[in-house]
Amino acid sequence: MxxxxxxxxxxxxxxxxxxxxxxxxxxxxxxxxxxxxxxxxxxxxxxxxxxxxxxxxxxxxxxxxxxxxxxxxxxxxxxxxSPRLLTLARRDTLSKSLREVAKPHLVALAARTGETIHFSVLDRDVQLVLIDRVDSIHPVRTFNAIGATTALHTSCGGKAVLAMLPPAKAEEILARPLEKVMPNTSVDPQHLMHQVLEARERGYAVNISENRANVCAVGAAVADSSGHPIAAVAISMPDIRFDPARVPEWGAWVSETARAITDALAH
Missing domain, CATH: 1.10.10.10 (Winged helix-like DNA-binding domain superfamily/Winged helix DNA-binding domain)
Structure with missing residues (x-):
């Protein structure tokens, strides 16, 4: 048996x-x-x-x-x-096409600035998800891992995205409980809305150690064919190379890059 x-x-x-x-x-x-x-x-x-x-x-x-x-x-x-799945896998066809369209523009901006360039997509109306990065030529540089998430109120890209939304929608988002990530992080909705409206007027937003210590950035939003923000480009650098006098120059460059990606997506 x-x-x-x-x-x-x-x-x-x-x-x-x-x-x-x-x-x-x-x-x-x-x-x-x-x-x-x-x-x-x-x-x-x-x-x-x-x-x-x-x-x-x-x-x-x-x-x-x-x-x-x-x-x-x-x-x-x-x-x-959702772009959130990029933290687990890179199979999102929408984000793949975004990366493919954006890549040459990101590389050109990196060559122009010498700094790290971040390209993030909007995840719902909650956060940005980093899907591509071009590293700085400098030995001392900023670094963020692909798939990293950033709250909208703590980043230049997030504020640029908020600036492209209808003001009422931006106010609604900023009325939610906001986390104070760094000492420089603002969680005051009125102060943040002022920054958003300023970004709307200039075409770019600025982050001075609001998301990570000693990291500064200048960013602009990328829109889809309907004018809705779907992504953001940012020039990121350590604060030792951040010069307030150059912000308008960096802002013009990153805005130009965001517009070029927006135009490329429309064709």
Missing amino acids: TTTDPAAEPAPQPTGQPGTQTLIRGLRVLEALTAQDRPIGVGELSRILELPKSTVQRLLRTLEQEGWAQTSNGAVTRWQL
Whole structure:
């Protein structure tokens, strides 16, 4: 008679548990969004996944709430992956195309300034996610890892993005609880709104050690075809090379780069 060691047998896998089923369906939604080269509607996703529209809609809202999916800008609601997924994988086709379009402009700006250039995408209306970087030529330079996130109120890119939004929307975002990341970080909505309006007028925003110690930056926002901000370019440098007298010059350069990327995305 043959005997079997119970310890060698695989443990029975739970089937049909509500939590497991929801997780599997949520992952299938993410896979379907990843496979698309464009934002997709609930009805089409429902057909692809062979799930009821109400179920797909509920899963999408949960993914949106947790920061893994987002709606695109447009009259009709369509869904796409959130840039937050770049912290786990680099398969977001929208961000890939953004990087490809932006890269030559980022390289040119880095050559012009000699400083580190950061390119970040807007994740919902909460934060920026760094998706590309061109390093400075200097031995002492700033560094931020790809996938790093930055709150909008603490960065020049975030303030530039806020400046491109309708003032009421920017005020709504700044009315939320804001974290004081550094001693220089402002969490006063009125003061921040003044900076946002100043950035709107100038076309660029400035960050002086508001997100990280001894790091300064000048940034501008990139828009989509509808004029909605989707990304930001920043010239980042250690404070030992930050010269307030050069801010208008850097601002003009980074604004020019952001406009060039915006124009390139439209073609």
